Amino acid sequence: MDLTFSEAELAFRDELRSWLADHHPGEMPHGDEDEQYAFRRDWQRTLYDGGWAAVHWPSRYGGRDATLTQSAIYFEELGRARAPLAANVLGLLLAGPTIMAWGTEEQQDRYLTPILSAEEIWCQGFSEPEAGSDLASLKTKAVRDGDEWVVTGQKVWTSGAQHSKWCMLVARTDQDVPKHKGLSYFLMDMEQAEIQVRPLVQITGEAEFNELFIEEARIPHENLLGGEGNGWKVALTTLMNERAGLGFFLQVRMRNVLDDLVTAAVQNGRIDDPVVADRLGDLHLRTENLRLLAYRGLSTIERYGQPGPEGSLTKWLWSETNQLLAQTAADVVGADALVAGTPWAYELLRSRGNSIEGGTTEILKNIVAERVLRLPRAA
Numbered sequence: 001m002d003l004t005f006s007e008a009e010l011a012f013r014d015e016l017r018s019w020l021a022d023h024h025p026g027e028m029p030h031g032d033e034d035e036q037y038a039f040r041r042d043w044q045r046t047l048y049d050g051g052w053a054a055v056h057w058p059s060r061y062g063g064r065d066a067t068l069t070q071s072a073i074y075f076e077e078l079g080r081a082r083a084p085l086a087a088n089v090l091g092l093l094l095a096g097p098t099i100m101a102w103g104t105e106e107q108q109d110r111y112l113t114p115i116l117s118a119e120e121i122w123c124q125g126f127s128e129p130e131a132g133s134d135l136a137s138l139k140t141k142a143v144r145d146g147d148e149w150v151v152t153g154q155k156v157w158t159s160g161a162q163h164s165k166w167c168m169l170v171a172r173t174d175q176d177v178p179k180h181k182g183l184s185y186f187l188m189d190m191e192q193a194e195i196q197v198r199p200l201v202q203i204t205g206e207a208e209f210n211e212l213f214i215e216e217a218r219i220p221h222e223n224l225l226g227g228e229g230n231g232w233k234v235a236l237t238t239l240m241n242e243r244a245g246l247g248f249f250l251q252v253r254m255r256n257v258l259d260d261l262v263t264a265a266v267q268n269g270r271i272d273d274p275v276v277a278d279r280l281g282d283l284h285l286r287t288e289n290l291r292l293l294a295y296r297g298l299s300t301i302e303r304y305g306q307p308g309p310e311g312s313l314t315k316w317l318w319s320e321t322n323q324l325l326a327q328t329a330a331d332v333v334g335a336d337a338l339v340a341g342t343p344w345a346y347e348l349l350r351s352r353g354n355s356i357e358g359g360t361t362e363i364l365k366n367i368v369a370e371r372v373l374r375l376p377r378a379a
């Protein structure tokens with residue numbers, strides 16, 4: 001990837017900058033989860049109306065057919081402007097790219113635009129109580145009944161299910177073949193009485209994710225994505241997009257948090273402590289490193305049309321750095337960073353989940369060892 005911007009790319013950046021200056025909704029409210037969600041949904045609608053909800057998507061679905069360099073500019077400018085997160089993150093980063101890669105034309109026409117406009121929110125129904133890292137051992141089953149599939153089982157950690165119209169559901173459709181081969185991927189309508197969504201309260205006090213209890217829910221056959229028995233391959237597309245997308249998206253936001261921490265350290269004089277300065281310097285280098293890795297990930301997509309396994313490296317380093325950043329903040333800001341309800345205390349508690357969500361650090365290290373470094377499999 002050429003990191004020098006052309007005239008056209010600079011013009012794209014300036015157009016976005018001036019649009020953001022005119023449409024920025026201000027600071028997100030703190031505290032109330034429902035209020036925050038409504039704020040982010042409104043913001044996504046504003047982005048969509050302006051044609052800025054997802055610039056790399058095809059224009060026929062409301063995107064801008066942007067190049068990868070323009071996409072990089074896009075994420076960096078949103079971060080620079082400290083724009084709030086869109087509401088439909090899993091729809092934009094996971095469901096959309098998976099439907100683009102595996103969906104029929106009818107499925108693409110049906111689902112993609114409502115994802116962009118935040119009209120239909122998506123959640124990811126992969127993990128189960130006995131199947132997280134070892135996703136292929138999941139037990140939720142789907143049985144064909146004429147033109148429908150009947151689904152029964154339990155999912156867990158389903159982020160945003162309480163707001164979602166659709167779920168990316170992976171279920172077992174064949175018990176008699178090796179576990180990876182017996183899975184199928186469905187687009188499941190959450191608005192049915194056979195699905196119960198029960199919130200799980202996290203250490204932050206928020207109930208960001210949920211348990212799903214599914215008792216004979218119905219899915220029309222036309223909502224199968226990528227063909228019967230192909231669920232593992234389709235799920236890998238979702239997971240690779242999750243790791244690559246999160247890497248780019250979140251590292252830009254981490255830079256803002258680091259800048260705030262440096263400002264706090266200058267204001268309270270802690271910057272004069274060489275140990276503190278050293279830790280902040282280390283965080284600066286890690287954040288820059290992540291930015292370059294994110295560009296490298298985009299180059300892979302440019303060359304091969306999809307994210308590569310090195311997205312696992314970005315996600316692992318991002319979670320490690322974000323946790324270090326939150327711990328450093330607690331030391332630099334002092335007791336104020338531990339007061340419940342403050343942004344620093346929130347970061348400290350929420351960052352614990354970073355090394356679990358989207359693949360645990362241990363699993364990502366295995367992927368990097370085997371698929372990037374080509375080391376032999378662990379016994």
Ligand SMILES: Cc1cc2nc3c(=O)[nH]c(=O)nc-3n(C[C@H](O)[C@H](O)[C@H](O)COP(=O)(O)OP(=O)(O)OC[C@H]3O[C@@H](n4cnc5c(N)ncnc54)[C@H](O)[C@@H]3O)c2cc1C
Pocket residue numbers: 123124125126127128129130131132133134156157158159160209353354356357358359360361362363366
């Ligand atoms: C904030 C948050 C949001 C989430 N959102 C979603 C969501 O929206 N949808 C969804 O489907 N899931 C979601 N998850 C679930 C997440 O993907 C799983 O928690 C994760 O994949 C780990 O699975 P597990 O919890 O079953 O742990 P396990 O797989 O039981 O792992 C337990 C420990 O053992 C280690 N381990 C397991 N296998 C190996 C191995 N082969 N080698 C080395 N170490 C190993 C793991 O790394 C981990 O440390 C979310 C999780 C969090 C924390």
